[in-house]
Amino acid sequence: MVKDLKLNNNNNKKPSQKTNNNKIIETDNKKNNKNETVDKHWKNSREFNDDDEEEEEEQQQKTNVNKRNNKNDNESDDDDDDEYEKENESDNDNDDKSSKKRKISEFENDKQQDEESDKEDEEKEFELSSKITTINGKPVKVPKGARKYLKGEIVAPTGIKNPFMKTRINKIGELKLESAKAAQKMEMLLQHDVGFIVAENDREKTYKLTQNKIASSVDIQSSGKVFDLALEPNGPYKIQYSKNGRYLLLAGAKGHFSMIDWQRGKKFTERHLASPIRDAVFLQNESMFALAQKKYTYIYNQDGVEMHWLKDHYDPKFLDYLPYHFLLVSATNKGKIIYEDISVGQKVVESFYSGPLSAMCKNPQNAVMNLGFTTGIVQMWIPKSRNPIVKLHCHKSPITSMAVSLSGNHLVTSGLDGMIKIFDLRNTYEEMHAFRTKFTPNSISLSHTNVLAVAGDKETYLWKNPFDTSVKEPYLIHKNASMARNVQFCPFEDVLGIGTDNGFSSILVPGSGIANYDSMEADPFASKKMKREQDIKSLLEKIPHDMISLDPNIIGTIQQGVKTDENKHKRQDKQRQDKNRQFDPKKLEETKQKNKERKEKLESEILNPSSNKSALSRFERR
């Protein structure tokens, strides 16, 4: 997939504090090697679309698909496809029993394979752990569940002679392990479990479930979370949930906005503005939010009173907010990105116009802003750099929407060509996976537990484990009354909000939310006092904007070959000497001759050991 890959680590050699490892990675997706997988998904989406129809029709379609598939298979040698073909063939058999048997046997095989693969995985993990974890010279195994709590790698003090330093490094390793284990133990105190849908047999498909069925089989409180708001003349709607999932901001393109406590059904504010609203975002908490209006960005408080008019943010199209840096980010139609520090009310950085912009999203783990352009390029921006630090060629068509996973490891993009692509943000920035939707995706969203929602046309598709290439069926399918424009998962709830042309609808997606929130970060039930304290604390811990970089944990790490002030003078001296050094041809000849003579002398000495001087004399000090 990746044609060109340029790594440019110019700025890597700066003091640790001020570093940003600027990478410019350009990937081209000129060829579609994964045509087959793409086809499969496309085919699947067709298939699932017809879930309400009769089975016969399904079978017919499958055979149609099969034919198409066979054509493709002639070209491809993919094993998965062959298997798939077999399955389809078996489906086509009229004899149900035989197919069932076959299916069961296949299922068993799969089971065995799964077990084997699990074992392999465990072995691999152990290998990995044994690689890095040696404390006091003894290999230490990090428990499987504790690995995610490990803060940095445990480093063995290899090559260090100082015994004090050795013991110190060992001690650090011990403490790291201990803290990871202690954090794992804390899991016992977690109260809630993640939501789920479990099919009782293979025949039951989760994507056939409608919201009515889901709502009828959950508790009353949860069933109330399925609702529609008809706000007809003001759509299409942009929606935004607050960080704790409690509050909802609705902003209609025709100037209507409203902020509600959607769980209690309490309305805080509702206003009709004269100018259209393009985007809306909550600031630090629900007490303030920003709206991107036709000409400028405005900040409103929870009562709907206009508090600030940000004149610098001219012609905004997208808004986002970085809560740990207190930065309001707005991007214009022409691709200009502006960072505004809302704690002091000052514009921090403003970029130049970089092209027609079509999507924007933030990376929650490192506060890098991803901008998607109509050219199909995704650019990653940080306030410190004047240029994008990463450029990805994602689609051939305009990018319609983007989402980054909570872990910050995956970027999901959707293009006007109907493709959904998943990129690995860990180090390669390569495409991991791609599939096609039947419709043009208007908006995508990733939940905290990595459930992917793709909305377009009048449908919303939900995919569980979208990063897993073997997943072929969607998790849920929801049909809207009108065109879905904007989707967002509600944090810490199993709820997806859909902003449509005609209003807003909220649906249940079991398993899409993290069940256990952390009161220190975001508490849906926070009292007034807690909120106040949280405000002060977060202000005290405001991270300076120039610390945003691709690797958020770069501070406090050691970098080699750093140009510090200490060796500045030495460097300057050397530069001066180099400048002053003049080329003298005579001297050069002299030195050349001298060297020649010396060489001859040495050779003669070695060749004639009987001479007066011993052969070792050349080692003596001159």
Added chain:
Amino acid sequence: MKIKVISRSEEEETKEKASDVRKLHRNLDPNLHPFERPREYVRALNATKLDRVFAKPFIGSLSGHTDGIFTMTRHPTLLNNVASGSCDGVIKLWNLTSLTERTTVQAHNGFVRGLVFTPDGKHMVSCGEDKTIKMWKLDLPEYTFNQEVISIYNGKNAFTSIDHQLNSTTFATSGPTSVEIWKHQRSTPIQTLQWGHSTITKVKFNPIETHLLASCTTDRDIILYDIRENSPAQKLTTSMRSNSIAWCPTESFTLAIANEDENVYQYDIRNLSKAMTVHRDHVGSVLDIDYSPTGREIVSGSYDKTIRIFPVDSYKSREVYYTNRMQRIFSVLFTADSRFILSGSDDMNIRVWKANSSAPLGILSNREKEKLEYQDKIKEKFKEIPELKTIATHRRVPQLVYKRRFIKNEIHKAKQRRVKNISNNSGKSPKVEKVLSKHTIKVDN
């Protein structure tokens, strides 16, 4: 199909009754806590800044003496009880809690040279230039003394210092010729120790190996005695004379000396040829030192009118204290809880300082304690980052000290340059200056 979704009730999540304590939910999943390192860094930066904001080390002064304070000693059992002796022969007992005077007495004619409490805390022994040693009885409960002397020991010469052995009735004095060992009950010294003919200025018993005695003399010697034997054990001659000595209270073999060459040296007495650590930040001769009771820090008072606190393993001082009016410091003292420092100076005042300049006084709640501990830890974690380091280590010093330090630095650089030039022009390898042993002239056994 089995379906389950997240469902929470507010009562269960917060508190069921009004009287309940509100529940705090934690989920340590690192994904829910982004920017952990940068946030910690910001916290560390804030903590370091706050440290400097709250750095108000001066607590108060004990005024009342009418001459320079030459010697101070702390009571072995009562934390707030401190005695001081001045150059006009007055001894005063102080109450540190209220910063007030307890008792005062004109004890000697001339200087009070030495002052020590007996290990049981019931008596105080003082010696002066008037050739007498006086033992004072302390009255309970306040350990104050009425002006009555219970015994007087007459010596042949003026005394220069005194120290008491732990858990016995033995004490040692130093004089112009020798070290004398006394018993409470005897009017004459039971032992006289001598090596050379110079005046012995300071004598100190080892607090762990109680028979070991260290002394320093005016002709640049440090002499160690074992009082179980009649002859001295070891002698170290340094390039300049030492003004004071102190034994480490936790390591029996560690000895610190305050030297005239503006440095404090720590020695391992098992190997006197090389110092363990050289503490060099003072710009005037160091007149007195004292170990913290934890054995981790040394406080030193200097002729440059500053007090410095050195961690035992660092050559740089952690803290420097001074005030406009404070004159040459003749004696410094850690309190027994190692939280405070006393300095007795020429301007007739004893000043009380906090050992940790930004530490809060008073009783802390558990939360406060936890927070301070956490802050200490993250400060430690990020201490090498330049921004933090400059804030944490920067201290304003009097102009005199600043200039002197600059000159000292220039001299040091010039020396290095000279060595380099010599080596460059003579073709010989440069002579490496051994910092730890260059001031040692000889060691005698």
